[in-house]
Amino acid sequence: MEKNVLLEVNHLKKYFPIKGGIFGKKTIQHVKAVDDISFQVFEGETLGIVGESGCGKSTTGRAILRLIEPTSGDVFFEGRNILEMNKRQMRALRKDMQIVFQDPFASLNPRMKVKEIIEEPLINFKMHDSAARKKRVAELLEQVGLAPSHVDRYPHEFSGGQRQRIGIARALATNPKLIIADEPVSGLDVSIQSQVLNLLKDLQKELGLTYIFISHDLSVVKHFCDRIGVMYLGKMVEMGSKHELYNRPLHPYARALLSAIPRPNPKLKKERIILKGDVPSPSNPPDGCSFHPRCEECMSICKEKTPDLEEKEPGRYVACHLYDQEDQEKII
């Protein structure tokens, strides 16, 4: 079955300037939050993006929606380059692309009632008349598992899990095709986390949604996603289907990251790769492969040349010189 590409990201970059100089107006350096990443998202699938704090996964999510203006690159949504669109076209397109944020406490306006929060996107896009909107709000509440009596309440009256449900209902209001979920369950307790994950899965089946799921929690990503990309210091270092990635990680960073997951099984005595040191600052990343100072299999080429993300096996992308050998042989 040929899968349709819903979203294509090509060489996306986002550099944040660091201002300096006497008047603080000169740009002295750049933080390369997202540095040249490319990937595709197929219709109906869930793509997971994992990485540690500061690796640029949230910036990627926001840059795709142009909530942060990317420095360069292309983002194609259903074949149209959204980075070339003007404000009006972009606004119209936002109907199809929505985002759910991590902190449901901060992303809901405390002075609006639930019905106003969920109705707002419908009003923005001039969808339905007033009575139909009311019906739609009730329908959405039911879809995310809240009671119709909740419409007149304010966000502070809800628990964290319920607030996240409100956030999801708001994102669903305009019938989007793509939802970017930025750490949607990180602030929640495990028993509530599983409720929200199940809800998201149900909604995907029901409405045929496509998700980009951004998280630092590797077990949640493994459970929830179809394909997963691992980011390190603004770069995508490995990408593949979840089974291949978790069973046989190729990139040394992905290997270390996966071995560090604490498993809820005391019998499992596994060999853990403990990484030395910390993640370097993204304003001053090391030359060559940005992972090389912490890498156990660092070679001389790693210090000089940045590896590109290449398809080493069908559907399996890795950015690491360890897997260059075939090419080298060809050169010889």
Place this chain on the structure above:
Amino acid sequence: MEEPILKVENLEVGVKKDTGFMNIVNNISFFLKKGETLGIVGESGCGKSMTSLSIMDLTPASVSLKSGKILLKDKDLTAMRKNERRKVRGKEIAMIFQEPMTSLNPVYTIGYQIVEMIRNHQNMTKKQAYQHALNMLQLVGIPRADEILHEYPHQLSGGMRQRVMIAMVLSCSPEILIADEPTTALDVTIQAQILELMKSLQEEMNMSIILITHDLGVVAEMCDRVVVMYAGEIVEESEVHELFENPKHPYTKGLLESLPDVDEDREYLSSIKGTVPSPSEMPEGCRFAPRCAFASEKCQEDPPVFRVNQKSSCKCWLFEDSTAE
């Protein structure tokens, strides 16, 4: 059996309100043996942090101890005066917190803060104390320790700050270390480093650790015994293998089943319906009953703690046939 080093008996902690006393921690008892790691797990608001803060006597002013005993060897900490308690804190029982940035003072150097702690509890000159602080920093694996001594907390990364905290609390070689979510704010690879460090230091110094966490993965890795808390009560106490292989209390079962497992593929996670009740609206009888799939009429009545077998005990009517403790 070896005499436990720390014993908590019938501890009740709560907040005074106009309407009366509101319990946050309700009649809990547990013990800690020499050299072991005891895990306290539970979701937010279950009272796990308040329990540990009561042991340290660091509870917020509005929270007070209603009844119960905290026995360190045979001394009752609750009967001590403030200044006696202060000598115990840091010297015999030390604590590290979740957020290392807020537990270090931003306007003093790392060295100053460690030395202050050492000189408070041990008879050392400034010079000796600085040397000791340097040794401690090297012990916890901080590179360039002699330079870090003169740096400020903001110059360090999260993982490094947590190492500094560990160096600081261990500088007086406490017998008991209470670690309240020590790795929650850290990334997984850094978490692995810190947990490894805590394990090796525990062996070296023969400490007992109380590890408070919501992460069952961390529990499986670190702990010997586990106490599961729900809504201010201990619902299950068990050896770590027993807990994961054969959980007793319906809440523990639900918690374990709602975890996504890396080794297993499931379409849906099972979840516990509903949410944790707020302390002001605690249900009568068993506090978990409204969310419990096994609830019966008996659950209207508060269950006692039953000893199920040698390895575990459980506060649930399902185990009525076992002996009550």
